[in-house]
Amino acid sequence: MSINVVTLVGRAGRDPDVKYFESGNVVCNLTLAVRRRSRNSDQPDWFNLELWGRDAEIAANYIRxxxxxxxxGSLKFDHWQDRTTGVPRSRPVVRVDRLDLLGSRRDNETAANSYNYSDDEF
Structure with a gap:
């Protein structure tokens, strides 16, 4: 038996990056900042998210x-070869199966102005 389940709650690190395909499929990529449950940790952990279909459209319309x-969702790994060095690379990505919008619109606007993090830290 094997289990691959990821559950996270955090704040979007940037506006969603949405791509529409000729086939009608849509994909949304974004980052998620999650604070650890430790008093000593001021820096969040960063996760790459990938959403498809209706969840991708909801993310595009409502997440900032x-x-x-x-x-x-579940954890997967994207694999590619570095263009400049030719070295194989990989990164973990959470393939989202369920998206929950938490907080109010006002909370989200306030958080965007006061939450101190940078997408460059990931």
């Missing part, structure tokens, strides 16, 4: 940098 969201 700083929005509080919850996600359930």
């Amino acid at each position: 940098k700083g929005s509080l969201i919850g996600v359930n």
Whole structure:
């Protein structure tokens, strides 16, 4: 038996990056900042999220940098070869199966202005 389940609650690190395909499919990529449950940790952990279909469209319409969201999904790894060095590379990505919009619109606007993080830290 194997289990691959990821559940996260955090704030969007940037506005969603949405791509529409000729086939009608839509994909949304964004980052999620999640604070650890430790008193000593001021820096969030960063996660790459990938959403498809209706969840991708919802994310595109309602999520902005700083929005509080919850996600359930599975962990996968993207693999590619570095263009300049030719070295194989990979990165973990959470493939989101369920998206929950948390907080109010006002909360999200306030969070975007006051939450101190940078997408460059990831």
